[in-house]
Amino acid sequence: EASKAYVMSLFMKDNDFAIFRSRDLMHWEQSDSFTLQDAWECPDLFLLTSETGENCWFFWSADGFYYQGDFDGYRFHTDGVKHCAYINRIAYAAQTYAGIKDRVISVPWLRLPNDGRTFTGAYGIPVELSCKKTSKGFALLQKPVRELKEHAEKMESGALERVSGQIVCQTKRDKKAVLIEMHMKDTAQEPYIWKINKSLVEYTPESGTFAVDGEAWQTCTGCREFLFLIDDRILEVFFDGGVQTGAFVLREKDMAFETAREAVADYAAYEIM
Structure with missing residues (x-):
């Protein structure tokens, strides 16, 4: 809203990503491109606010690797340091909901093995995302949605x-x-x-x-x-x-x-x- 455009983060290839802007959802212009260590697929870009009222932008990728930084509506500025939201590789491709104004909600896919039943995999529990300031910058936090x-x-x-x-x-x-x-x-x-x-x-x-x-x-x-x-x-x-x-x-x-x-x-x- 601040930059008066729709913004799309897009996976390109390997560990490369790009940001595109549009005013009408039909015509798009690339405004940024960057490479992130180990990141690939299913990108997401969102702003989180800490309990003390400080803001930080986060760029998210499929395996739960995230990168903190600033976003001016055109370019994402980051130190490129990879942080891991997950300790293993079952949760994957989490995406955030649109249109929720008071919080950021994310839902991952769980890559579970088939155990002989009629399905493979499941959705993870929806989580609310927030952040906290640490000596190394901001850490992303996840907790189950309050409705649970x-x-x-x-x-x-x-x-x-x-x-x-x-x-x-x-x-x-x-x-x-x-x-x-x-x-x-x-x-x-x-x-x-x-x-x-x-x-x-x-x-x-x-x-x-x-x-x-x-x-x-x-x-x-x-x-x-x-x-x-x-x-x-x-x-x-x-x-x-x-x-x-x-x-x-x-x-x-x-x-x-x-x-x-x-x-x-x-x-x-x-x-x-």
Whole structure:
């Protein structure tokens, strides 16, 4: 709106992108071209505002690589440093909704293997994008859209039993997703261990290693805040307020969550209606 034109970001080839402008959606002129490390396909360009009111433009590519910078309506100015929104390569080709004025909402495709059922892949949960200022610039944050909890039912204490020092969460309703917010203790013995749908899930704060059934990925170190979204065999995890996320495949589709109570500072669980 500020530059009085429609703006299109376009993937060209390899790691090359371009920006085009139009006043009528029929005639387009190229206003910028640039190359971004490792980026390719499905570009997106959006402005985010931090909680302190600071603005930053982000250029996004298919694998969740993003690049912070400034955009004047014609050219995107960036330091070219690649940041990773995802810790693995299941989420892909996320795109933002148009016409939502108070927030930026993004939805990825999850590249899931076929497990013998009649589909391959699924949509990830819609997320709200925001950012925060850090010593290295701005970090992009993702969190599930607010409507998820608005249409969820908090699970009663009866479903969150403490059995032999364990937090146990099992839904009694068929095919319902569960959202669990969990803050771990700073003094907890490492690594943190969760059993989710018969999969062994581990995170080591010192190294930033996150593993599901022995397969490991690297995320940020020192995470204490986790959000788990469990739906069928899909596990989506949001680390430290959404600084990074990951999507994973669990062993079983029946919901079962368990972790040591002594490692947990506080938690809440919701059944998605």
